[in-house]
Amino acid sequence: MGMVFFHLILTDDCNLCCSYCRGRVLEGDAAWPGGRDVEIDWDLPSDLSFDLQDLYSFLAKDPSACLTFYGGEPLLRIPLIEEIMDHLPAGRFMLQTNGLLLSRLPAPYRNRFETILVSLDGTEELTDRHRGKGTYRRVMENVGELAPGGFCGELIARMTVGEDTDIREAVRALAENPAYPFRSIHWQLDADFSGDGAMRTFCEWARTSYNPGIRRLVRDWVEIMEAGEGVRRWYPFLQPMQDLLNGRASPLRCGSGHANYTIMTDGHIGPCPVMVGMKEFYVGHIATADPLGLPRVAVDSACSSCHLLWFCGGRCLYSQVMRPWPEEMRRVVCQTVENLHDCLLEVLPRVRECIRSGLIRKDDFSHTRYNGCEIIP
Numbered sequence: 001m002g003m004v005f006f007h008l009i010l011t012d013d014c015n016l017c018c019s020y021c022r023g024r025v026l027e028g029d030a031a032w033p034g035g036r037d038v039e040i041d042w043d044l045p046s047d048l049s050f051d052l053q054d055l056y057s058f059l060a061k062d063p064s065a066c067l068t069f070y071g072g073e074p075l076l077r078i079p080l081i082e083e084i085m086d087h088l089p090a091g092r093f094m095l096q097t098n099g100l101l102l103s104r105l106p107a108p109y110r111n112r113f114e115t116i117l118v119s120l121d122g123t124e125e126l127t128d129r130h131r132g133k134g135t136y137r138r139v140m141e142n143v144g145e146l147a148p149g150g151f152c153g154e155l156i157a158r159m160t161v162g163e164d165t166d167i168r169e170a171v172r173a174l175a176e177n178p179a180y181p182f183r184s185i186h187w188q189l190d191a192d193f194s195g196d197g198a199m200r201t202f203c204e205w206a207r208t209s210y211n212p213g214i215r216r217l218v219r220d221w222v223e224i225m226e227a228g229e230g231v232r233r234w235y236p237f238l239q240p241m242q243d244l245l246n247g248r249a250s251p252l253r254c255g256s257g258h259a260n261y262t263i264m265t266d267g268h269i270g271p272c273p274v275m276v277g278m279k280e281f282y283v284g285h286i287a288t289a290d291p292l293g294l295p296r297v298a299v300d301s302a303c304s305s306c307h308l309l310w311f312c313g314g315r316c317l318y319s320q321v322m323r324p325w326p327e328e329m330r331r332v333v334c335q336t337v338e339n340l341h342d343c344l345l346e347v348l349p350r351v352r353e354c355i356r357s358g359l360i361r362k363d364d365f366s367h368t369r370y371n372g373c374e375i376i377p
Helices: 022-026 052-060 074-087 124-131 135-144 167-175 202-226 235-246 317-322 327-356
Strands: 005-009 066-070 092-097 113-119 154-161 184-189 260-263 268-270
Touching: 052 074, 066 074, 074 092, 113 135, 124 135, 154 167, 167 184, 167 202, 184 235, 202 327, 235 327
Parallel strands: 005 066, 005 260, 066 092, 092 113, 113 154, 154 184
Antiparallel strands: 260 268
16 A cells, blocks of 8 residues: 555534535435435544544554545644644645635644645635635635745645536636636535435536536646646646556545545544445544555445446445435436546547647646545546
């Protein structure tokens, strides 16, 4: 096993109530009859409750491990972040945050993060619709303080994408933002995570808006290279294109269950931050486990015969396990992956020509794998 990444859930508390997260629970989702029931640990503490010395001893077994502070909203527990970072002076750290409290974290700690992922959904109107009025501007103000304060790591805008998203418009809005043009952008489809399929218009949107938008956006991405402006780190394109250039197959691209694990608030370890409390899939506890010897959790065998398994690796471990959407809707989700593959394959000769002509280098596609970007959205 190579370098291992760990999401550390500091708290389940959050200072937002986003429409696709806690807000959906309030709408009373019910799983479709074909979904899978799993045993959930409803007694899991809402805040980190284990002895931090167990965490330090666990991570000491793998000096190259990378720790991502996660929640809820991890910046609601800033003293805890500082304590952990103080006790791991040589550690590698990342942060996934909604960005509202970034300015409260002192610069000496902010500047130690090699990656900060900030949740924004594209335009101000779209972000505020899902995350609350005024959220976009407050986050952008905090983002603007990072570089002047000495932050030299990678800042990634992490979008959640649904039926009211024009994907091309949303990505371009962040990439061309006058206050802070994001060079690194990731997006995740709000799809196949809960039993809300009957209430959604996802299938029609995917066919008529999202898939055509991805095709146009891939062309935009390559035109930027051809204009001599480099390779934008639009993650759903970046890693798959790197693999196409190298002729390399990929396991599950988020790393869940093989390179990326989650430490829950009681110290148990699971394969994915979405699978918190799913006891059937626990792979150990920090008090006794070896970070370099954690069991692998494989995706469901339903993907094993797919001609694109080498490309997406199974897409999403959680949705493979839970199957919250009916099969006909799941097929539409898979068609978005096929569309992405076809779009990237179509422009591959142009990318190779950019490399041959010296406009870009193959190394320009290099990045930290498993850095919190799920890659296949």
